[in-house]
Structure formats: structure tokens, C-alpha cells
Amino acid sequence: MPPKRKAPPVTASRKRARASSSLSPPPSEPAEQPSPEGRVTGFDQFRVPLLEGDVLYIPDFLPPADAEGLYAALAALPDWHHPTLRIYNRAVQQSRAVAVYASSPRTIKYSGTEIRAHAFPPVLERVRRTVEARLAQRFDVCMLNRYDDGGVYIGRHSDTCENLIIASLSLGAARSFVMTPRMPPRAAGGEGEERRRELEARETVRFTMQDRSLVVMQGKTQDYWKHEIPKERRVKEGRISLTFRQT
Numbered sequence: 001m002p003p004k005r006k007a008p009p010v011t012a013s014r015k016r017a018r019a020s021s022s023l024s025p026p027p028s029e030p031a032e033q034p035s036p037e038g039r040v041t042g043f044d045q046f047r048v049p050l051l052e053g054d055v056l057y058i059p060d061f062l063p064p065a066d067a068e069g070l071y072a073a074l075a076a077l078p079d080w081h082h083p084t085l086r087i088y089n090r091a092v093q094q095s096r097a098v099a100v101y102a103s104s105p106r107t108i109k110y111s112g113t114e115i116r117a118h119a120f121p122p123v124l125e126r127v128r129r130t131v132e133a134r135l136a137q138r139f140d141v142c143m144l145n146r147y148d149d150g151g152v153y154i155g156r157h158s159d160t161c162e163n164l165i166i167a168s169l170s171l172g173a174a175r176s177f178v179m180t181p182r183m184p185p186r187a188a189g190g191e192g193e194e195r196r197r198e199l200e201a202r203e204t205v206r207f208t209m210q211d212r213s214l215v216v217m218q219g220k221t222q223d224y225w226k227h228e229i230p231k232e233r234r235v236k237e238g239r240i241s242l243t244f245r246q247t
């Protein structure tokens, strides 16, 4: 199998960008205006080079002062739980803990189960305001994911296209984000299956999500790409992602 194509330009340029960025926008910046296109604009230098995908990786998105104590405060929220999923008719408890918040009371469909969304707690509301102002977008739902160490992962999936824009803020341990192209169904099965695996491996894009960074997925990304956070056994620290969604 050919080696997975890494995306060194993404990682390398982000390292350079990190030193210089001060990410609280000046109040005059146009980011305060809602974006008419329904997509995040103005971050072109952070675009991940993907065919038919619109993905941004923005390092140092949250200033260190805003991130101080945030991991611990979020980890202490009372709403975390490990959903029980039905896999091949067996009940399996997910290793990743989740907590869901929404601006109005509702339940959220999630991997075949329903999760009750809570009201945004003040600590999360502050982050939401920062993300909304910087991206010039509104987010009405936030799903938190907690990966206590590198053994906790999220399998390869696409999110539903009801999520117009997903903005995922990372806190804690650096983890890999792996994007694999979605293949048409006819590419699978028999000999096609082997070819599909080969193409997937060749086109796979991988980058590292650092503490305080933001990944944005929008446009047709979910139609053309799957994403995952694979197990990385050497990672001993926890990571929390705040996945802001538009529903």
C-alpha cells in the first residue's frame, strides 16, 4: 500500500503562522458582520488543500489567556456521558464522552441515538461568542467530545449535511485529523474494493490539531470527504473538542 500522503504544507505553514498570530480581531474587522455566503471567508491562508472540500485549519485560534483554565472548567461540566450505541444489534458504550448544548431546548440525533441538549453554560457561552465574532457566523449547537487519552478516537465518518458549517476548537493534547475521500458505491466490492482502498490511501490527508486550534468544515466537504481521529497510543493526555454547529 502506498504511504499515506501527508499534508506538510499545512502543518509547516501553520508552525510559521503560530509565532506571529494574535488572534483577537481588532473591533473594526469586518468579521463582526454576518457572512452573506453562509460560509466562513477571509481565512484563505489557512485552507487545507483538498479537492472538492472546503476545510480550514487555523492554529492559535483561541488566545492563550482565553484558554487558561478552560479545559478543566469544561471537563467539570455535569453533562458528560458515554452514549450507548447499537452496533450489529449489540449495545456498545462509546469510549469518547460527549456533552451537547443548544440555544433552544431540543434533542439531537447522534449515531442512531438521541441526546438531550442542555442550555449553554456561561463558560461555553463565552467561547461561542469568540468563535462567532471571529468567523462572522452564528452557531446554535455545540457538541463537546472528550478524548481522555490516545486510546479514545472517533471513527471515519461524514457529518450530516444539516451541519452547514462545523467549527471544531481543540483543547489539550495534539491529535491527528485524517480525511479520506468518499468513493461512489460502485467503487466498492470485489476487485473494486482493492482499487478503492488504494485510491483512499493515496488521497488521504492528515494534519495535527494543536491545542487552541480550530478546524472549519463547510461547503461540500461532507459530501466528498470522511474524517476521523484515529487511536494514537503514545498520546497520554486528554483532548476536548468543541464542535460548533449550525442546524
Ligand SMILES: O=C(O)CCC(=O)C(=O)O
Pocket: 143, 145, 154, 159, 168, 227, 229, 241, 243
Ligand atoms: O473532535 C473533533 O475535532 C471532531 C469530532 C467529530 O468529527 C464530530 O464530532 O463529528
Ligand SMILES: [Fe+2]
Pocket: 157, 158, 159, 227
Ligand atoms: Fe465529525
